[in-house]
Amino acid sequence: MSSESSKTSATLPPPLNELNENFDISTPEELATRSSIARWMLPLEVGSALLVVVIVLLLLGGVISRYAFNLPIVWIDEVTSIAFVWVEMIGAIIAMHRNEHLQLNVFVQLVPEKIRSYVRAFALVAGILLLMALLKPAYTYVVDEWAIITPALEIPNAF
Secondary structure (H helix, E strand, O other), X not given: OOHHHHHHHHHOOHHHHHHHHHOOOOOHHHHHOOOHHHHHHHHHHHHXXXXXXXXXXXXXXXXXXXXXXXXXXXXXXXXXXXXXXXXXXXXXXXXXXXXXXXXXXXXXXXOOHHHHHHHHHHHHHHHHHHHHHHHHHHHHHHHHHHOOEOOOOOOEOOO
């Protein structure tokens, strides 16, 4: 955090100061110097939020068309199901980047301060190893699902 951000957080009232510490409030100059991975997070976050809005609007439109006009739109269920899976995957990426994924904080808090960083590093490595172990079964699943075509959209179920 830059000295300018520190000055800002010191002058904020306690609730806003806590909010400032939990969320990175960066200047445009700080954003320009971030790593290339961090630069991809904002578009992913915006895209994920827009996808959630699209899901809600599609479901609302489907309910209205089905019950108000007695005219069901069959492809809405397929689109929302596929979009929801994409929101889950993008959310997992964002959570991993922010280090906000599901973890056992109670266990981590019980560990002495000196080795907490090692425990967190172990958890990160274990997660990466688990994902690597899931690559082959995931690939097999996608190949199997590619042969199945969705009824309304007529696209492979692997999407």
